[in-house]
Amino acid sequence: xxxxxxxxxxxxxxxxxxxxxxxxxxxxxxxxxxxxxxxxxxxxxxxxxxxxxxxxxxxxxxxxxxxxxxxxxxxxxxxxxxxxxxxxxxxxxxxxxxxxxxxxxxxxxxxxxxxxxxxxxxxxxxxxxxxxxxxxxxxxxxxxxxxxxxxxxxxxxxxxxxxxxxxxxxxxxxxxxxxxxxxxxxxxxxxxxxxxxxxxxxxxxxxxxxxxxxxxxxxxxxxxxxxxxxxxxxxxxxxxxxxxxxxxxxxxxxxxxxxxxxxxxxxxxxxxxxxxxxxxxxxxxxxxxxxxxxxxxxxxxxxxxxxxxxxxxxxxxxxxxxxxxxxxxxxxx
Numbered sequence: 001x002x003x004x005x006x007x008x009x010x011x012x013x014x015x016x017x018x019x020x021x022x023x024x025x026x027x028x029x030x031x032x033x034x035x036x037x038x039x040x041x042x043x044x045x046x047x048x049x050x051x052x053x054x055x056x057x058x059x060x061x062x063x064x065x066x067x068x069x070x071x072x073x074x075x076x077x078x079x080x081x082x083x084x085x086x087x088x089x090x091x092x093x094x095x096x097x098x099x100x101x102x103x104x105x106x107x108x109x110x111x112x113x114x115x116x117x118x119x120x121x122x123x124x125x126x127x128x129x130x131x132x133x134x135x136x137x138x139x140x141x142x143x144x145x146x147x148x149x150x151x152x153x154x155x156x157x158x159x160x161x162x163x164x165x166x167x168x169x170x171x172x173x174x175x176x177x178x179x180x181x182x183x184x185x186x187x188x189x190x191x192x193x194x195x196x197x198x199x200x201x202x203x204x205x206x207x208x209x210x211x212x213x214x215x216x217x218x219x220x221x222x223x224x225x226x227x228x229x230x231x232x233x234x235x236x237x238x239x240x241x242x243x244x245x246x247x248x249x250x251x252x253x254x255x256x257x258x259x260x261x262x263x264x265x266x267x268x269x270x271x272x273x274x275x276x277x278x279x280x281x282x283x284x285x286x287x288x289x290x291x292x293x294x295x296x297x298x299x300x301x302x303x304x305x306x307x308x309x310x311x312x313x314x315x316x317x318x319x320x321x322x323x324x325x326x327x328x329x330x331x332x333x
Contacts, residue, residue, distance in 0.1 A: 001205065002026045004062040004087065006050060006079060007069035008043075009036025011159050012093065012152075015197035016066055017043060023201065030057065031069075051075045054082040064089040064204050072122050073134040080142040091148040091204055092139045096215055097129030098151055102272030109151070109211045109280060113137070136211070145209050150200060153215030153276065154261070157193040157294050158301035164260040165190060167314030169298045172230025176238045179320050179327070181253075181262035182245050184224025187274040188261055189216025192294045199286045212281045216274075217288055223261060226291070233295040243327045251323055253315075260313045 003020050007013035008029035017040055020027050027043040029036075030050065037045065048056045050069070065087050070076040076092075083090065096102070100112040113133035121127050139147045156165035171178060196214055203212075227240055245264050248255075255262045263270045278286065315323070 001063045002028070002061070003204070004028045004030060004057075004065040004083070006030050006065065006067045008066075009039055011161070012155055012193055012197060013066075013068035014039065014159060015157075015193050016068065016200055019194075019197050019201045023205075028060075028062065030054075050079060052078070054078055057082060061086040063087070064091065066091045066093070066200065066204060067139075068093045070135050071124050071128070071131055073119075073131060073138055074122070076135045077138055080138060084142050089146050089148070089204065089207055090139055090143045091150065091200065092136060093200075094132045094136050094149050094151045095129060096151045096153045096213060096273070096276050098133040098136060099129070099276075102269035102276070104272050105275040106277045107213075107272055107275075108277045109213055146207075148203055148209050149211040150196075150203075151211065151213050151215070151276075152191060152196055153189045153213075153274075154191070155193050155196060156190045156298065158297050160193065160298065160301075161312065163311045163313035164256065166298055166302050167260050167311065168227060168230045169234065169295050170302050171234075171314070172227065172232075172236050172295070173234025173299060174236045174317075176236070176317075177324055178227070178231075178236070178238060178240045179259075179315075179324050180223070180227055180240050180242045181248055181255075181259045182223065182242070182264070184222060184227075184242055186223045186265075187271070188221050188223050188226055189274045189276065190221070190226075190261075190291075190294075191216050192289055195286070195288050199281070199284075202285060208284065212284060212286075213276045213278050214281050214286060215276045215278050217291065218278075218282060221291065226261065229291050229295050233292055234299055241324060241327065243323070244332070246332065247327060247330055251326060253323070257313050258315050258319075 003025050005017055008017040009031050029043050030046045032049055033047040046056055065083055098113055100114045114130035116130045116134055136149050160166050
């Protein structure tokens with residue numbers, strides 16, 4: 001199969017490219033060349049900016065395209081116009097943030113999508129989910145029953161430079177009292193990037209269409225189980241101290257960035273965000289490895305990173321100790 005990856009050198013795109021090459025596919029990576037120029041020497045690298053620079057693909061045809069880097073509808077439409085006549089199948093990697101609401105447990109693929117306040121809106125930091133939803137609609141309009149839309153939740157594993165999961169993996173390997181946010185029974189959904197990549201490729205190979213949530217483990221998973229796995233695999237010694245949401249708010253601790261995987265229950269989408277239904281994807285062959293395997297391999301990757309590379313999420317050891325000291329002296333109002 002002749003595959004075109006829009007992206008293909010960072011995280012999910014990188015793992016899809018790796019899986020596709022291992023399966024013997026003819027892979028072309030279209031990217032700006034800012035990352036991964038030396039990756040995958042057996043693939044063809046075409047350099048360009050997808051915003052105005054797709055002309056380098058003129059005259060080329062592919063059996064399928066996988067779009068891992070589409071965020072702005074205006075830019076995605078350029079890809080659709082360029083490829084509609086020369087590529088019979090289009091896969092768009094979206095997000096569960098594309099839903100209008102995640103206030104309920106078990107949201108399925110037919111739930112309402114988020115909407116943009118304006119068709120000209122391009123502020124990704126504010127309208128990420130609605131922008132993804134608009135991109136989905138454009139892909140479906142252009143490719144119809146030849147369009148595949150995949151909505152992942154939190155993607156984790158080796159090469160996850162967001163540190164939203166990697167922080168806990170690294171912390172679990174370090175000794176000392178570990179600060180944990182909220183309740184240990186709070187639900188969490190994560191999906192290993194390699195599982196998502198393998199399943200995405202399989203769906204493309206079978207010409208699958210439609211929309212699928214791909215958000216996490218087959219069985220319910222809790223924050224307590226995640227941290228226990230990080231401790232067990234990493235070997236760090238020391239107690240895990242769970243602190244309340246009220247305390248974290250009083251201390252000005254930022255969810256997701258300072259304490260990854262933590263979404264306060266006061267957030268409207270707190271429960272649904274970590275509990276979307278993946279029954280449809282499981283029925284379509286999605287297979288998920290044990291959490292401890294993901295933790296082990298993520299830890300190995302984390303240990304291979306240069307120590308001076310800034311981490312994007314998590315608190316420092318000093319900040320953690322400061323918070324723990326404040327917690328032990330804390331008296332709720």
